[in-house]
């Protein structure tokens with residue numbers, strides 16, 4: 410899921426990268442300027458998770474108010490449970506492939522491939538209580554489709570590099586065939602966020618934050634990549650100009666993958682910071698923003714808002 414196709418790579422190199430470099434970013438909106446406005450958090454005592462800032466499924470932000478001020482617990486819906494499972498499936502295959510390369514060594518290509526092939530999709534046993542039997546069955550089959558897709562992509566990349574590089578070592582093979590860090594842990598404190606953030610993936614040949622969604626395209630999805638880019642700039646002091654939201658969709662027994670590669674622009678950075686401060690204000694001043702006509706029945710807080 411995290412690997413770009415040749416066409417996407419070409420598009421990235423010929424279109425997005427030159428534009429990102431040309432356009433530039435206002436200096437005060439770079440993450441390393443976290444200690445001064447506008448990045449400096451207005452409500453320093455309120456620590457939000459990145460998803461609380463970036464998710465706008467609740468149009469008024471009442472979900473954050475209920476969780477943080479009223480201490481209400483949400484009830485995860487099927488899409489949320491599935492999202493968690495699918496993320497674990499993809500991360501599991503990539504980590505298993507890295508382990509197989511280091512464990513078997515490049516001289517044992519067959520053994521590497523067999524280990525990756527036999528990696529289980531995921532033990533879904535622990536999730537059984539959170540899904541109806543029908544949803545559980547459907548989710549299991551989707552997880553298998555996803556794992557099979559990811560294994561095929563990973564194996565093709567490993568074999569491609571091995572055929573080109575006869576003298577390659579394990580570490581180099583991992584960095585060329587699997588140039589992503591999955592579930593990278595980040596401390597978001599500088600930006601007024603939780604110290605325990607985790608990005609879906611980060612590619613290191615051109616700093617780009619990747620976020621995977623199993624949802625329809627929504628404009629606020631780019632806020633997640635923007636938030637992580639700001640955090641990485643604050644932590645490591647290098648520019649992160651690009652984000653990519655990867656959309657996975659199951660159609661029958663097929664997986665459709667689309668990628669939204671985008672520049673982490675001034676507008677997105679500004680939008681993220683304003684949303685962070687606005688949601689932090691709801692919590693700090695205990696303001697209930699109320700419900701809206703746009704509530705959806707699968708909202709984790711529907712049972713609270715419409716009791």
Ligand code: SF4
Pocket residue numbers: 466467468469470471472699700701703704705708709710711714715
């Ligand atoms: S039910 Fe509506 S107002 Fe309440 S948290 Fe959900 S989307 Fe927000």
